[in-house]
Amino acid sequence: MITEQMKSILEAIKEYKNIAIFRHKRPDGDAVGSTKGLCEILRLTYPEKDVRLLNCDYAEYTSFLGGEDSEADDEFYKNALGIVIDTGTSDRISNPKYKLCPKLVKIDHHINVEPYGDIVWVEEHRSSASEMIAELYHSFSDEWKINVTAATCIYTGMVTDSGRFRFSSVSGDTLRLAGMLLDVGVDTEVLFARLYMKGFNTFKFQSYVYKKMKITENGVAYLYVDKGMQKKFALSSEEASACVSYMDSIKDSLIWIAFIEGSDKTVRVRLRSRFVTVNEIAQRYHGGGHACASGATVYSKKEMKALIAEADKALKEYKETHEGWL
Ligand code: AMP
DSSP states (O other): OOOHHHHHHHHHHHHOSEEEEEOBSSOOHHHHHHHHHHHHHHHHHOTTSEEEEOOSOOOGGGGGGOOOOOOOOHHHHHTEEEEEESOSSGGGBSOGGGGGOSEEEEEEOSOOSOOOSSEEEEOTTSSOHHHHHHHHHHHTTTTOOOOHHHHHHHHHHHHHHTTTTTSTTOOHHHHHHHHHHHHHTOOHHHHHHHHHOOOHHHHHHHHHHHHHOEEOTTOEEEEEEOHHHHHHTTOOHHHHHGGGGGGTTOTTOOEEEEEEEOTTSOEEEEEEESSSOOHHHHHTTTOEEOSSEEEEEEOSHHHHHHHHHHHHHHHHHHHHHOSOOO
16 A cells, blocks of 8 residues: 555655665664665666665675665765665664755654654554565556666565564565565575575584573573673674574573673673563663564673563563463
8 A cells, every 4th residue: 555655755756866875773684675675776767866875884794785885975965865764763873964864754664762754654563674665666666666686685674574474573465575576586595595504603603502591480591692702603793693593492482682792891682572572671771673573782790680680570471461372
């Protein structure tokens, strides 16, 4: 269904010659895939426009999709439509220069705690922001063009943010839109190999993780990955952070958490759950995100213990008040 916001986005795109596309800091597959995908579609459709991806950090994990960023001076921003994708709050936008743009569009699927921007298109039920870009393309496909590069980027975002189409946010529309992208010619065999083949060291790290992980009384599985561990297995912080997924299918453990020590001594928290809502816990620890996948930061062991205790309490309450969760 074409919403009023989608129509306004199309009008704004047509109105501006310069378009600046932004995403969140510490990007994941969805942030990179959705922004690169839209950028490619707009460049193909409107060759006369100057469309640039303008972000201040980079993800090794999705580097196979090609280079991301362009450069721009302040004049460019001052005359550009800014489009921010996959970013719930303005403090998480990778490039602070988005503030120079005279008009700003927010396209997102996170809980809309801050509806920043002039046009806000947020659909919290969507499995990824990339799914929304696929929907946007589908809605305007009479005038918009797509190619394999754009389709691959968008498909990558859909695959990664939906846990390979397993999460409950995946709907019939998700799969129909994914099918549309496959018809453009995405090579899924190569894509899945790029996304999910892991280095030998990562497997060694995985076995270490299984030895080290702990579980609370009510079933919260958690793991602390300090700098020493990352060094021992020669892992980047991105690779170390992936350990949260190693704990994702422990029976009875409906919440699992990875704590990853950063170089500045702060600790990145990755919270995941089945059925139980965890984003409210994340919000109390300088974070946020989705009901069942959130991120936060803790600054001490004391704060880490307090967060684990809150998660344990939430899980206890959930199990006491719900039947048949497994
Ligand atoms: P992560 O564990 O970093 O993959 O984050 C899981 C989800 O929570 C993603 O959708 C992130 O965009 C979101 N998220 C992570 N950190 C924060 C934060 N500090 N504030 C708001 N949302 C966050």
